[in-house]
Each structure stands twice: as C-alpha cells, then as structure tokens.
Amino acid sequence: MPSSFRLGLCQITVEPSKDINLLSAKEAVKNAVSLGCSLVCLPEMFNCPYGNNFFPLYAEEFPSGETIKTLASLAREHSIYLVGGSIPERDQTNLYNSSFIFGPNGDLLAQHRKVHLFDIDIEGGITFKESDTLSPGNQITFFDTPFCRVGVAICYDIRFPEFLRLMALKGIQLLILPAAFNMTTGPAHWELTMRARALDNQIYVAAISPARNPQADYIAYGHSLVTTPWGEVLVQADEKPRIITADIDLDYLTKVRQQLPLLKHRREQVYCDKK
Numbered sequence: 166m167p168s169s170f171r172l173g174l175c176q177i178t179v180e181p182s183k184d185i186n187l188l189s190a191k192e193a194v195k196n197a198v199s200l201g202c203s204l205v206c207l208p209e210m211f212n213c214p215y216g217n218n219f220f221p222l223y224a225e226e227f228p229s230g231e232t233i234k235t236l237a238s239l240a241r242e243h244s245i246y247l248v249g250g251s252i253p254e255r256d257q258t259n260l261y262n263s264s265f266i267f268g269p270n271g272d273l274l275a276q277h278r279k280v281h282l283f284d285i286d287i288e289g290g291i292t293f294k295e296s297d298t299l300s301p302g303n304q305i306t307f308f309d310t311p312f313c314r315v316g317v318a319i320c321y322d323i324r325f326p327e328f329l330r331l332m333a334l335k336g337i338q339l340l341i342l343p344a345a346f347n348m349t350t351g352p353a354h355w356e357l358t359m360r361a362r363a364l365d366n367q368i369y370v371a372a373i374s375p376a377r378n379p380q381a382d383y384i385a386y387g388h389s390l391v392t393t394p395w396g397e398v399l400v401q402a403d404e405k406p407r408i409i410t411a412d413i414d415l416d417y418l419t420k421v422r423q424q425l426p427l428l429k430h431r432r433e434q435v436y437c438d439k440k
C-alpha cells in the first residue's frame with residue numbers, strides 16, 4: 166500500500182448555469198490531474214446555486230442525470246478517484262443533498278446523502294432551512310482506495326462530533342467534506358471546526374468550498390483547506406477560484422496515533438453509563 170498520495174481540491178465558482186458549472190468542473194479536474202492528484206474533490210452543490218428555489222430545478226436522478234454521468238466519465242477518463250462534491254438528487258418524491266463518488270474505472274464506489282440538514286436562524290447573520298426542500302440521509306459513508314480509507318460527509322455534518330467519531334471508529338483516515346460555509350459562519354467557525362474534527366479523530370480533513378461569488382444569493386466563504394491529524398492547516402485557499410493540492414502521508418498519521426493514542430484511550434463504558 167503506498168504511504169502517500171496527492172489530493173486535489175477544486176474550489177470552482179458556482180454560476181446560475183449548470184452547463185457552465187459542468188465545464189468549470191471538467192477543467193478544474195483536468196488541471197488537478199495535471200498536478201499529479203489521484204483523488205480529486207469538488208465542492209458542495211457545485212452544479213447548482215445554493216438555494217431552496219434552485220434545488221428542485223437542478224435535481225438529477227441516479228444514474229441518468231447529466232452531472233452524474235459527467236462525473237463517472239471524468240473519473241474514467243483521468244483514471245482517478247473522484248468525490249463529486251454534492252448535487253441535488255431526486256429519488257422518487259424526495260430530494261437529497263448527495264455526493265456521488267466514482268473510482269478510476271468510472272464505477273460508483275459510494276454515495277453520501279447529507280445527514281444533518283442545515284436549518285439555522287442567526288440574528289443579524291443568516292437564515293436557511295434546507296428541510297424546506299431536502300430530506301436527510303441516514304448513513305455514514307466511506308470507501309476504500311489503495312492509499313487509505315476515505316470518509317465522505319457534507320458541510321453541516323462536520324459540526325456533529327459523534328458522527329465523525331463513528332466514521333473514525335470505522336477506520337477512516339481522511340475525511341472529504343464538500344461544503345459551503347457562508348460569510349457569517351465561515352469566518353467564525355470554518356477553520357476551527359475542521360481542525361477540531363481532525364485533531365479529535367486524528368485524521369486528515371479536506372474541506373472543499375465553492376469560490377466566493379458576490380453575485381450569489383448565498384455567498385460561500387471559500388477557503389478550502391486540508392488539515393493534518395495533528396490539527397494543523399496543511400494548505401488553505403483564499404476566496405478565489407483555486408485548485409489546491411496536498412500530499413496525504415499515512416506514515417505521519419500512524420506516527421501521530423502511536424505517539425498520542427487518543428483513540429485507544431477512550432473509556433466507552435464511562436461514556437455509556439446512564440446514571
């Protein structure tokens with residue numbers, strides 16, 4: 166098993182046109198591959214402006230949807246692992262915020278439906294209610310590569326430490342998080358939350374945001390980043406369209422876990438005590 170590999174995060178701008186978004190995604194994935202990446206990731210809702218009025222209009226069904234087919238052929242064409250950010254998915258009468266993950270031969274390896282819906286109301290900041298249009302998924306998601314076990318969650322999912330701990334206990338070493346924090350919660354919590362989850366689970370965390378688009382109704386924070394299992398930021402973008410890469414070093418992860426054996430020191434019985 167190779168002990169390191171290169172990860173690519175495509176921080177593209179999301180426009181009102183799905184066609185333009187797919188072209189941006191294709192171009193960005195190609196560029197990430199030319200930088201030597203074998204695992205490439207796109208942002209949350211990368212084919213669709215982030216808004217309840219857009220989700221039903223841009224939603225696609227598996228496997229016939231245009232975006233879904235494009236992702237499969239991109240993975241095959243470049244022979245990469247591709248975490249296809251997320252898109253609105255239609256399954257009969259329900260809509261989900263879904264990530265489709267393809268392997269180097271274009272086969273679907275996994276699918277994550279966002280579990281925790283983003284229903285918030287911050288005074289003087291932002292109000293959003295995903296549950297007006299979307300239904301929640303009910304499962305954790307991970308897949309295996311020749312490099313390591315990779316977990317996938319979507320944006321608000323990162324705020325639930327129990328959820329991430331469950332994934333860590335299933336053996337994930339890298340978490341991929343297509344995400345779109347905003348101009349209220351981004352500056353306050355983006356980096357802190359990613360570093361915290363990386364640190365408490367001793368995993369690499371890669372969070373991929375759309376670039377900031379001041380014309381959009383919902384303005385994404387940007388700042389896609391990768392953190393180490395020690396809780397440091399390895400690389401971080403600004404708010405502009407960018408491709409950032411990071412070399413994920415599994416020997417380093419093993420060393421951190423050996424020297425500070427947090428996962429081994431857990432006292433489950435104490436935590437479960439109902440008294």
Ligand SMILES: O=C(O)CCC(=O)C(=O)O
Pocket residue numbers: 209282283319320321322324344345346347350351354
């Ligand atoms: O947790 C946050 O602050 C942002 C979450 C979000 O935008 C989302 O889940 O789509």
